[in-house]
Amino acid sequence: MNAVLMFARRVWAFVVRDWRLELSYRMQFFLRVLSILIVVTTLFFISKIFTGFTDPRFAQWRDPLAAWLTGLAVLNYFMTGFSSLANAIRQEQMQGTLESVLMTPISVPTVIVASSAWDFVQATFFSFLYIFFGWLFFNVHYRGSFLLALAFLVLTTLVLACLGILSASFAMVFKRGDPFGVFLGTGAALFSGVFFPTQLVSEYAGHGIALVSRILPPTYGLDGIRRVLIEGQGVAEVRGPLLTLLGFLVVLLPFSLWVFKRAVRRAKRDGSLIQY
């Protein structure tokens, strides 16, 4: 059978499975939609405090609500890229289903993509809700090329997915205590400019601390997306963050796949595939 069709069929199998599992917990879905609406509304009122007080140095923050909503929507997507595989592996280990999945003739890259597929579908929907609620209820408008913003989104998500693969490798072998999660989960919100401009970190905490922002891929992703959607910049102007993200991807993708393969082999050697 055509390999692409087989791959698509397997990814589809995971999406359908996770969709059905999600349906069995209907309330959770509605509560999450409601919580996004509440967050957007809260941010709208907070943004009103800053009306007319925006520092002219921070062009992306002239409308703080637009900057926050972009930050949250994108962060939600990035964190999915980063955490979905590790969560899926942990979940399968806890349920005891990892062995039965790995007993089928499914390759490691397929497991990686398929396990995360539903989370991305969900993240796309919930990220869209941040933007949609902002536009529908609070008159938030974006300009610039959505295609270019999408390219940033995909690229950053891929880079974070590589870190997610490393995180899943930890889950596979050590079961708990994943250092990437702590670093990226807390670090991205603080140092990547989700809630405030990254320049403030260097102004108030010094250049040493500001270096943390520079080694976090979400910083470049968020900066690029805001430059495109809020400032309306084109490809030539956002070349810097784009190339940096590409550099991250070229290094991290082969490395993370290699580590994950080794982690699966190690778990098989230890006989600990379904332990958690």
Place this chain on the structure above:
Amino acid sequence: MSTAVSDLLATPGDPEIAVSIQNLCKTYPVSFARLKRFLRRNFKSPVEALRNISFEVHDGEIFGLIGPNGAGKTTLVKTVATLIQPTNGFVTVHGYDSVRDDEQVRRIVGLAGAEERSFYWRLTAMQNLMFFARLYGLGGRAGKEKIDKLFDLFELKELAQRRFAELSTGNKQRLSIARAMLADPPVLLLDEPTRSLDPIAAARMREVIKALTHDRRVTVFLTSHNLSEVEELCNRVAIISKGQVQALDSPQRLRPTHTPTENISIIFSAGAADKIEEDLRSAFTDHFLTLGRADLQDEWTIKFSRARGDDALDKVLKVLQQAGAVIQGVEIERASLFDVLESYEQTEKTTEAQS
């Protein structure tokens, strides 16, 4: 069972050896052993689960693996299924190496484990099997048709739309075997296939297993604690203990090799049983005989044991006939696999005690 097994399975390949296990060793390593040694911390020694195991399973054979808990049966089955990597030695399935060609091995091996947690509890039986069918490349109508046939074979049709969590333990087990057969694998690994089934369902399951090998030459590699089941089903049996194969042969040949005596009971009716007892005791000074009254009046039971193949039974019968007794029945209680296994465990305990 309304669906014939032959309808369900495609013709597999036909090499002589289905599973080959050569010098297989599995030692579960201690995590961070080097670090612990460096820090001079005490740690448990590594567990040797399998020790230099070698045997072959022939194509179309039902091969049984028996042994006490912790003997290494599940480790061995999981190693064949590519879920555990050997420390040394290798396993091949129809010529494919379980480590190097693991994906290929998984295409031709179906595993029904004893682990209940291997399904998604909030999905229905049908949804669970559809998910796994898609992973095997069976989507849409082909997958649905295959699953319907399997539900029919395992009498699960009425439970198809029930959540897995709501199924009884026996039905969960049947679903697990149905899943193992989704891709028509030429090799089936069954870990205690009738463990939770009621006697009738267990008998039907045994019929299905027999039909699989008879009709389609599927190789079945099973573990079980039900020794009469192993005797009934298996062409050959390996007894495994402490990670080593202690014996491997057909059940018929294992029994006499390891338990060479058999118990005999003869029921007869006679007026003067005391006289008969006296005759027997004088004729058989080297055998221990017991004589007791049977359930009916004037019926007696004589019990003794003999070495297989000796002429003690003929002699006893001759004495009884000469004394005018009427033989009502003769029962020969041959050693079972249970006795064989027990004799191994006994030998093992004695060796341990001596060492």
